[in-house]
Amino acid sequence: MKGSLVIVGFFIAGIIVGVTHLLPPMSSLGNISYITLCALIFLVGFMIGNDAEIFKKFKRLNRLYMLLPLMTIVGTLAGCAITTMLLPHRSLSECLAVGSGMGYYSLSSVLITQYKGAELGTVALLANIVREVITLLGAPLMVRWFGKLAPISVGGATTMDTTLPILTRACGKDFVIVSIFHGFIVDFSVPLLVTFFASM
């Protein structure tokens, strides 16, 4: 819990710095967040390689975990379909298109802006950033309440890159392979599903 609060603190501090322009624009710092991410991914790999038991653990992993991407896609679309009832000015396909972003906000917002205009594109941008933030901040709590698959599922398309380090911490090293497999499959589904629902 304390760990989550510290993370929230850093994120909020970042937003304040961004809004008030206390730092030079991020673009002038040359992709610093991407470089940080790469360092994190390298460390996660290092931890896997450094653990003598890890490859045995992978072999023992239940094959049923491969169903998780399907759970993520069906669960997300079902949730967004229900939301249509609360948003009378949005059609079912619009809600499903936003939901299909599954945390991949850059790609989904660009695609939706192209098909449906900037307003829905902005909704997709915000909704999918929020989803990523929920994963980053809520992962430890989700593990406690709903088991180790819940935060991976919520992470959607981001579980093989942006949220992987946090998920490794929250779910343990044994679930790194589930997280990567899940992110890989969901990542591929995003452009297909978003385009499908946005063009309806």
Next chain:
Amino acid sequence: MLQIILIMAAGIATGWLLRKRSFKFIDTLLFVLVWALLFFLGVEAGENPAVINGLKELGLEALLLSVAGTAGSIALAWALWKFIRRKEGGKQ
């Protein structure tokens, strides 16, 4: 995406080559980098006018959609988790 996979593979190879030694500081380093990443993601979101200006009008709608999608995926992931636990528990 290819770049991410290659970086991870390089990490695995390095970790494997150095597996005889223990690295206690990795955990701390991971924490610090996660904090840095979250801070930078926050700055990027705060700097983006589409995010900040959109929040007022479209924020509630976006929040509703992301919470609903999150809840749906948690429900099914929880069901799969319980199903696998029960099966594995039955075998032992």
